[in-house]
Amino acid sequence: MSARTPAVAPAPALLTAVFEAASEPMVLCAAAGDVVVMANAAARRLLPAARPGDALPAPLPAGGADSFQADHDGRRLYGMRRRVDGDHYAWFLRDRTESAALEVERSRTAFLAEAGRRLSASLHVRRCVRTTVELAAAHLAEAAMVVLPPRRRQSDWIRLLPGRPAEEGTLREPTLGEVPGLLEALGGFPPIPSRWLDPGQAPPWLVPAGFGPVGALLVIPLPGTAEPAGALILARCGPGATFTAEDEGLARVFAARAGAAIAAAMLYREQVDTTTVLQADLLPPELPRPDGFELAGSYQPAGDGMRIGGDFYDVFGPSGGATDTVIALGDVCGTGPEAAVLTGKIRQTLRALRLVRTEPAAMLTVLNEALLQSARQPRFVTMVVGSVTRADHGRVRLELASGGHPAPLVLRADGRVEEVPTSGTLIGVLPRTVVRPASAELAPGELCLLYSDGLTEARGGPAGTEQFGEDRLHQALAECRGMPAAATLDRIRQLVSDWVHGGGSDDIAMLAVRAPARTPLSLRGGGAPTTSPYVIAARRGDRRPRSRP
Template sequence: MGVVPTQRETEALTGAAPAPAHADDRARAHTTLPGSSLAPGSARALVRAALTEWTGLALPGADRLTERLAQDIALLVSELVTNAVVHAGTDVELSCRLESTGTVVVEVTDRHPARAPRDADADTETPEYGRGLRLVAALAESWGVTYRRTAKTVWARLTPAGEDAAGHEGLTAPERIAHDDPVLGDTLRLAGILAPEPRGADGDRDWLGRGALSFLAEASDLLAGQLDEDLVASLTGQLVVPRLADWCAVWLEDEVTGRGWTGAGGPPARPARVWHSGEHLVEELRQALEKEPPRPPEVTSPGPRPYPWPGAALGPHGAALAYRLVAGGRPLGTLVIGRAGLLRFPDEVTGLVEDLSRRVALAIGAARQYARQATISAVLQRGLLPGAVAEIPGVRTALVYEPCDKGGPSGDFYDVFPAGHGRWCFAVGDVQGKGPEAAVVIGLARPWLRLLAREGYGVADVLDRLNQLLLDDATEAADAAARAFAGPVAPGDGPQTRFLSLLYGELTPYEGGVRCTLASAGHPLPLILGPDGSVRTAAAPQTLLGVVEDETYASETVDLLPGDTLLCVTDGVTERRNGSVQFDDGDGLAHALAGCAGLDADLIAERISRLVHDFGTRPPDDDMALLVLQAE
């Protein structure tokens, strides 16, 4: 974590945290948090919920959980988790337990390879790590670090207001520290752990004293979950100006190529965002900063470095600092802050901005990861679906396709394509699951459907071969996984079974109608709407593809006469829920289709889609595909 606890803070640097005073499992909360910008907020929510539950259950010691102690616990957990996420970059385990004395013990474990503790007598910290755990040390009654071969745990104990010594009655732990050690107490006030004493008009110390850690916690919540790096940069400016500086700027760079810096013969780097407390100075400041972009140092650390004061835009006097934005060891950009009329920034401001810069870098890294995943998903989605639906002579076609998750590959797919010799084929399918596994199955199924159809195979033969293809592919994947894994495979870690429900058919137009041969493999059955409003099913149910070895499928043939409409849907339509009721309960889809008599294909697709959406009070939670084929 980067901070050296003094001997007074803990005498057991390599020891484990104290055992609980009682074995009541209800007095313990435990969770694993992903190493992302959302982790600190999730950790605070868990702790608040646990404290509320313990109080409601009247557990031993819960009567001493004051609001002030709860706030201290939330802030401490936020700092521990933030440090773990930023410096270790792994998933984080959080444990919080209540002792019968009212003491709360917090443990945060990361999976970063452990390193030997530094000199316990040292009273300083490595500059690039900021002040986070020094504040933890001051806030907690005792704390320490447990080093293991594959993990590292930081633990801390927070005690309620004590009555254990003269002059300590009713004081919190930080207040007792300040009572016994005025110098350390002043540090706590500057850090925002204790309210400031009246000290005149020192604006920085007064603001910081009222809530530095609260500011960082709120900043974490604001930045976490932002999925656009430019928005993160904009929020950073609003957080810094005017609280901590008169102006600031954020440069963003490509984490792989370093684009964004001035290169030999290249264009000058441009700051992504620039703010000034005086809006009329923003453009002039931007132009000055573009002439003097920050240069990436050889060593990437978030610690502040001097930055040339842009005197041409803001006058001759002022101080400016540059902070590298680094997440997961990768440089993402630079944050520059400045204030007029100073020779140097106060230490309490530089430390606070350093802690803030870590959160900004974490949020930018998360936004970039999301953007990469969204781009990959969009490319996959485009490759898994046809570029256009083929036009079929004598058939009107309408399609509704609505993936539930806009950021990932859908499990539903469709296709309408010419198969040659006066034949056209159509398919509506649904893969078990979503995301990459679904994309693999669709990437197999759709090209093979086209290939087999154009090779002249009939509907039943196509399903037979596709079924065997999925089974063979799943077997090969399982064999590959068995060779790759040296140890036992945890549930969910191995290759997933690849099931596919599919409605597949072949259309052959002739004078006066369209001959349709089709088969349904574990899929919602297709419906035919006649001009008179009658509705009937057009296929018999059969087994899912990819389940039974050597399964033999059968097809059925119907003639679609002018005005007949074939409706094909996925289970996102039939299983749309309103409470415990599904859309297709009591033949709901057939009744809805009967009400579409006399409408053309486009209006039928639009009406069924609207009825499905209106059926539930919440947005659909499954992908939906709907294909309408109407004989003219």
């Protein structure tokens, strides 16, 4: 048998040296009385009061707790308790200050990222404000309220508490001064620190019933572009509630992002309102219902997002002693807003010329001079202007003048399609324009069509590149014999839409003048009854037939 090496017990000095050399903070305690027996160097740096023979220093808990987590002297400490023998136990400590700060920073970064994503998802003012109070109430305070800048001496507001539905209302301008710091925030002044605001001065209406006393109040401006977009009010409940410097810093960063989103939504709303007002005078007019003939118009802009463009039509009824009705249809060079602006100028010029009872050919001559004198850049227009009057025996007479525009078409009662022989030079190009007017007379049931070249130049067909063309237009118009004016335009528009297969096309404008057909015998009480869909529609008083022929 081999001899065994006898066990060597370590000296107490060696155990003490090992205990001191440990990098993990450790405190050895006696179970009786919870007294500190020994604390290594790492533990003494965290807990200077951990001296042998003294009671457990804060934040070490007595009474057999197995762990703790607490803030001590600006540090975030975590401890675990382990029994050593029957009479002793040890606390193993960890300093989690940096990891806790990193976790807080991660949480704030995630919050700001979520705020940026949600706030940028909409350009609707109310939705942006609602999102702002939702985010603020969930992450910054127990109650959040956004007050918008005063308009017409009152301000809109939205308030939200977690777990409660949002509340909305308005505040009269004198009431805004009841909230400490609110007028300064709405005026764009720097935010006032929460410690300078007395929560006791908050008016009762600031928070809903059941919230409790306001313990901490923070009012922050929502920065906009040229002026503030509003103010953010944050409130915390209870006498011990506070906003730390870190809380205020986070709230200011959030307020900057929320203010930018609300300001962008406000600017978008103003632009939409302005565009709506401007478009009102540029949209096709509501056509009058003159005695003795029918009028129908159709306009389809080139862009899906645009309601206005370069093609237009207008009708000016009798005025100033004149008994005729003036019609006009034109095509401005280009598309979009610039063409629409020029369209508005042309229509206003024609309206003014109508008031002085100018003839169609003279209208085009004066318009040519006006465009040459006022155009910022070379732009021209092609158009047809006509005078419509009632003639004898249900006939309608048209005096038409053209400036570089496709000739109007006349649909005769027997289905023939004729061109009105009027022509002229482009309007707004040459110093002297040449206009060759012509007249046309419509018998009962006959129709005159004015149209822009976007109709004939619409590309589609089997190959997708072929123009609709004049021949197809003549054929389509001939097939509309006997139809009312509105139904004729609907039919042609549908044929062109089918031709382009939903593809893009230029602006298309159409204007139709139709002499009313004589009343059929069946409608006078004699003759065989008719089943024509247009006669049935006329009996019902509808504008359109119930089915297509």
